[in-house]
Amino acid sequence: MEARSLGSGSISGVRLLAGGTQNILLRFHRGPSEFVLRRPPPVLRAGSNETMRREMRVLEALRGSDVPHPGFIAGSSDETILGAAFYLMQPVDGFNPMSGLPALHAREPLLRRRMGLAVVGAIAALGALDYRAVGLADFGKPENFLERQVGRWRRQLESYADLAGWPGPGAIPGVDAVAAWLDRHRPSSFQPGIIHGDAHLANVMIRPDSGELAALVDWELSTIGDPLLDLGWLIATWPTDGSSFATDAMANQLTDLASPADLAAHYAASSGRDLAALDWYIVLACYKLGIILEGSFARACAGKAPRETGERLHAHTLALFERALSIIR
Template identity: 55%
Template sequence: MGTPSTPTTEMTVDLRAVSDWMDTRGLPDGDIVDANALGGGTQNIMIAFTRGDRSYVLRRGPRHLRPQSNKVITREIELLGALATTDVPHPRLVAGCTDENVLGAVFYLMEPVDGYNAAVSLPSAYAADRAGRHTMGLALVDALATLGEVDHHAAGLSDFGRPDGFLERQVPRWLGELERYASTPGYPGPPFRNLDAVADWLQRNCPNDFTPGVLHGDYHVANVMYAPDEPRVAAIVDWEMATIGDPLLDLGALLAVWVDGPDSTDLLDSALGAAGGLPSRGELIARYAETSSRDLSAITWYMVVACFKLGLILEGTYARACAGKAPREVGDRLHRYATELFDRAGAFIAQA
């Protein structure tokens, strides 16, 4: 039986319990070594380690579980297992544990991804290669188009979401979020002068129909890992918001925060965006259309609803910051992003 060689208190996870559970799964025996906590875009815990002749990454909910944490991780287990039969680049699932008695939370093991996060930094070769960065931008769409073509029924995900009425629910849902925190103490209220106009335009122009598919739910450059040796996406990561809906919402979200010109940065302030030389929105849309069977005639609607949704989500953090429940500098920064997103929504509508 394998035993951990790293103090469990440093990892916030009982590695001995993990090792014992791995024995029951028939995974390669040995001590757990080289355990390291990994940072990420969420508060979920991720730990990389080696056991036997194989490397793993463990993922579970945060140390202090939220009400839906275990449900979210359980859904990730289901989704990653289903994606194994597809061409979608993703972290390969090794095994999942829904028995909360093992670690006090649902968790799973996945294979490590050999790659880097271009939102954080770029290898020197790509930092100096404008053509390579252009290809990296197109690669974001290539991976997304592959996801959009997945037959979720064939992949065993028929019950993974509620696609009926999915698009019609978007505006009421996010306006409901705004109402929920509008009464937060200290919050001056949304300053988006075009809030009502954008909401009205979205409801009047909502697409009548769509083909349901797998929706990542938070697709942008920070949630992919690029291959270290070529400008392609090695894996789409952070699937906690995934569902069955309209995959074009992912494309709209990518376009909403994208650069406004070849040498302007994106709204994520990513290293890739700051480096410049990226394809235009029009090029991304054309690239998606090359391999997708989806109708892109209403793509402006998807861009606008993405601005609307993300802007209201970010404004929620600002409201909490006004009440002293989040760092004020973070709230102010996200408030600026939210304002720019609504400005972009207005510009997209004007250009439609």
């Protein structure tokens, strides 16, 4: 920070921000200026540093766009400074709806409905960006993106066998049936664009004075692919659609949200994309996210993550696959 003239004086007011189970967020002051530091966890996972580098790159590319995102300040790929790659971003003035609603949003159903539509508007705007024009031509491999998905994530699931104590893929009922259905019903073509990769209500910040989006956060799964996967992901995890990631208390607060049909209709109107195969993208989202969350359970089984967190995420994995099975049946 000193070398780049970022603030002045000593660091103060350091606090850990809640949210996520993988990476670390610290908010702090340096002089009158406020910053947020993002870095991987103390025990690095395979690819942790590359993930930070990719996040830096996509946030830099989004600068000046109409996609709500945290403002990128500076970062470093030098792992010797903190033991991992890291970056600094601007604080976001907003709240996460999965952590609790402020009084205004708790009493105004129209604001709660608007939250979901605002998230849809953001992912539609993201998918509409010309990824080549913003410097992300080599950020992903859109060729055969859909064809690669099932095999890529099945290999990820099988890799967890290296973690002692994990019971194996058999602990997830329906994993083979879902994979086979996805291969049989895969769309034949798509229009590539930037995808967030983890678009759900836990990864958004809502403005405190309205139902509008302050930022999409946690960009670690972003790539170039089929933007319809972001919509499928949002619907697969939507609190009112049988696969809530919210606690019972939050589920009681998150009433009067836009329905999944409302989300789809708003996306279609905002993006102009064909949603005829939307169920396929919802099922793929369940498959991919379920396997990602199972990784935390596998690490917990091996003593490399908190057991309580692992068990909670394993329960989400089972719910996601049950959701997928209910669609393909």
